Amino acid sequence: MTAETRSTPPTTARTGAISRICGSIRGSFRAKLFTVTAAMIVAISTIFAVFFITHHRESEEEKLVTEGRLLARLLANHARVALFAGNVEQLREIADGAMATPGALSVTIFDRDNRPLVTVTRSADGSAEPAPAQEAASAGKPGLRRTGRRIEFSEPVVGSARATRESDLFFETGGTGGALAPLGSVRVVMDEEPIHRRLRSMIATTFLAAALFLLAGCGAVYGVIRGVTRPLTHLAEGVRAVEAGGSATIPVESSDEIGELAASFNRMVEAVWQRRREREEANRRIAELNARLEERVRERTAQLEEANRELESFNYSASHDLRAPLMRLNGFCQALEEECGDTLSRECRDYLRRIRGVSGQMERVIAAMSTLFRVQRRELAPRELDLSAMIRAIAATLAEGEPAREVEVTVEPEVMVCADTELLWVAMENLVGNAWKFTARTERGRISFGRAWRGGETVCYLRDNGAGFNMAYSGKLFQPFQRLHRPDEFPGTGVGLAIVQRVVARHGGRIWLESAEGRGTTCYFSLPPCPPPLERDDAMPHLDGVEA
Amino acid sequence: MIELNVLLVEDNDDDRYLATRAMKKLSRPVRLEIARDGAEALRRLEGDGTPPAPQLPSLVILDLQLPRLNGSDVLERLRHNPATRELPVVIASSSDHPDELDRCRRLGAAGFIVKPLDAAKLEGLFATLAV
Numbered sequence: 001m002t003a004e005t006r007s008t009p010p011t012t013a014r015t016g017a018i019s020r021i022c023g024s025i026r027g028s029f030r031a032k033l034f035t036v037t038a039a040m041i042v043a044i045s046t047i048f049a050v051f052f053i054t055h056h057r058e059s060e061e062e063k064l065v066t067e068g069r070l071l072a073r074l075l076a077n078h079a080r081v082a083l084f085a086g087n088v089e090q091l092r093e094i095a096d097g098a099m100a101t102p103g104a105l106s107v108t109i110f111d112r113d114n115r116p117l118v119t120v121t122r123s124a125d126g127s128a129e130p131a132p133a134q135e136a137a138s139a140g141k142p143g144l145r146r147t148g149r150r151i152e153f154s155e156p157v158v159g160s161a162r163a164t165r166e167s168d169l170f171f172e173t174g175g176t177g178g179a180l181a182p183l184g185s186v187r188v189v190m191d192e193e194p195i196h197r198r199l200r201s202m203i204a205t206t207f208l209a210a211a212l213f214l215l216a217g218c219g220a221v222y223g224v225i226r227g228v229t230r231p232l233t234h235l236a237e238g239v240r241a242v243e244a245g246g247s248a249t250i251p252v253e254s255s256d257e258i259g260e261l262a263a264s265f266n267r268m269v270e271a272v273w274q275r276r277r278e279r280e281e282a283n284r285r286i287a288e289l290n291a292r293l294e295e296r297v298r299e300r301t302a303q304l305e306e307a308n309r310e311l312e313s314f315n316y317s318a319s320h321d322l323r324a325p326l327m328r329l330n331g332f333c334q335a336l337e338e339e340c341g342d343t344l345s346r347e348c349r350d351y352l353r354r355i356r357g358v359s360g361q362m363e364r365v366i367a368a369m370s371t372l373f374r375v376q377r378r379e380l381a382p383r384e385l386d387l388s389a390m391i392r393a394i395a396a397t398l399a400e401g402e403p404a405r406e407v408e409v410t411v412e413p414e415v416m417v418c419a420d421t422e423l424l425w426v427a428m429e430n431l432v433g434n435a436w437k438f439t440a441r442t443e444r445g446r447i448s449f450g451r452a453w454r455g456g457e458t459v460c461y462l463r464d465n466g467a468g469f470n471m472a473y474s475g476k477l478f479q480p481f482q483r484l485h486r487p488d489e490f491p492g493t494g495v496g497l498a499i500v501q502r503v504v505a506r507h508g509g510r511i512w513l514e515s516a517e518g519r520g521t522t523c524y525f526s527l528p529p530c531p532p533p534l535e536r537d538d539a540m541p542h543l544d545g546v547e548a
Numbered sequence: 549m550i551e552l553n554v555l556l557v558e559d560n561d562d563d564r565y566l567a568t569r570a571m572k573k574l575s576r577p578v579r580l581e582i583a584r585d586g587a588e589a590l591r592r593l594e595g596d597g598t599p600p601a602p603q604l605p606s607l608v609i610l611d612l613q614l615p616r617l618n619g620s621d622v623l624e625r626l627r628h629n630p631a632t633r634e635l636p637v638v639i640a641s642s643s644d645h646p647d648e649l650d651r652c653r654r655l656g657a658a659g660f661i662v663k664p665l666d667a668a669k670l671e672g673l674f675a676t677l678a679v
Binding site: 320323324327330331332334335374 | 560562563566569613642645646662663664665666
């Protein structure tokens with residue numbers, strides 16, 4: 001286990017290096033193309049060189065063998081007479097002459113009994129020299145024998161068996177008639193070394209040429225590859241730049257497909273930027289328009305608010321300024337009654353009573369208007385309050401005012417709302433007052449207050465079984481001074497519901513009425529719920545956790 | 549019963565008439581002085597700055613809505629003057645004017661009365677103030 005672990009790292013490192021190289025080749029198109037091209041050049045060069053060298057070597061060897069065989073045959077022919085005569089001197093001359101052939105390493109002439117008579121060997125400096133005859137001829141037959149880098153050629157020397165003189169041999173033509181008798185044999189040793197030397201130098205030259213070819217080929221291919229990959233690199237950089245949100249123009253280096261690609265890319269980038277500029281321009285214009293619009297809205301709002309304030313102020317002052325003379329009128333009526341009451345006729349006293357009645361009506365209208373304006377002007381101070389308790393208190397006050405009436409009041413307990421106490425009191429006074437008023441002619445009047453689920457929210461309702469009204473007129477309900485009953489049926493200013501509606505609206509709630517003539521009215525209204533109280537545990541959980 | 553010295557500050561002729569009539573109807577003797585606006589009232593109460601200081605009334609009935617200096621402004625001046633700081637001032641108005649009434653309450657108005665004045669209202673006021 002441990003040994004394996006120890007032996008692992010070098011292997012891993014090696015594998016890692018190889019895989020890195022393979023990875024870079026796989027990852028780079030240039031490296032891939034380059035590798036394939038170089039491998040092809042190397043393979044072609046190698047095949048060519050091997051074929052060429054092999055062929056050359058074979059032809060050279062064939063040439064050497066032919067030369068050797070010819071030399072041996074010539075030597076045998078020349079040596080025939082001298083051998084027949086046993087003229088060693090002549091044989092030596094003949095052997096020396098044979099040694100003039102390049103490539104001949106040694107020449108040996110054997111006698112009939114296979115004894116070497118003459119041996120000439122090429123010395124180290126290249127000159128032929130006689131050597132002592134040592135070895136016996138291996139065979140008297142013509143043949144070829146290779147030993148190391150030498151080739152031995154043996155050729156028998158034959159003459160006619162009938163020849164008795166040297167001259168017989170001169171005119172003899174080989175093999176035309178009569179038996180031949182061996183006279184001896186020659187052996188020529190040819191050296192293959194020069195061939196090998198030439199081959200070696202040729203191999204070296206070939207390799208050099210191949211290397212140069214590879215270099216030149218790679219150079220040329222590199223140029224082509226660069227022509228392909230450089231625009232690709234530019235394109236990739238351009239795409240990255242555009243991706244990062246910038247702009248990029250890449251050089252168009254050629255008019256071929258790659259150049260066309262680069263030009264298309266440039267056009268695309270320009271189009272994208274053009275579109276972006278247009279969009280930014282449009283956005284800027286929209287923002288400008290919005291800003292101008294907002295400014296105008298602000299201006300208009302300010303103008304409206306100012307106008308509203310003036311109107312409210314005017315209304316408020318008007319209601320007050322109307323009230324003062326009315327009070328004076330009342331005062332003078334009272335003075336008239338006090339001073340001259342006894343002297344006035346019954347009719348005049350009735351006029352006086354009516355004047356005071358009218359004055360009272362006007363006072364009530366002005367008071368209602370004043371309340372309406374106050375409801376609109378007052379700054380809200382909302383807080384949590386018990387609406388049920390408020391309704392019960394108002395109902396109790398009404399009951400005290402008219403102890404003779406028997407009205408059943410049902411109130412759902414503890415309905416909590418978040419509202420301005422004073423405004424809500426004014427509103428509920430009007431609302432409960434209405435219910436009280438409109439049940440005046442109903443036997444066993446009932447008023448109930450509670451909560452109900454309407455329109456996706458919890459709303460409050462106040463229901464009575466009083467006179468009710470025709471829903472066809474419900475659109476006029478919240479307009480000030482709009483009345484749905486005659487004064488002799490039910491008295492009132494027609495401002496009450498307008499006040500209630502404004503109070504509810506100012507709290508962000510909504511209000512509507514459902515009614516039918518003779519069957520009572522239900523008023524629904526919503527008020528914002530109180531925000532949940534912040535508990536200490538919820539507010540600071542981390543601190544508690546740390547302390548724990 | 550001692551005579552009550554009252555200064556009425558009122559700009560409206562009708563209101564002055566009704567107030568004067570009501571004073572006459574009272575069961576106790578009242579000496580009524582009239583000032584027709586805030587400046588006149590201050591001149592009467594503070595004098596021209598040279599001794600002797602003017603004799604102060606037992607009570608001032610001050611209308612809230614007066615031209616130029618209104619009722620609450622006059623009351624503020626009186627409250628800042630050591631000579632008139634303790635003087636009982638009753639605010640008279642024809643209707644509720646919550647902001648102004650609040651201001652007067654804070655400035656220490658002795659009471660409030662709704663116009664027009666009549667004998668019953670005045671009797672009640674005097675009883676409450678114990679003057």
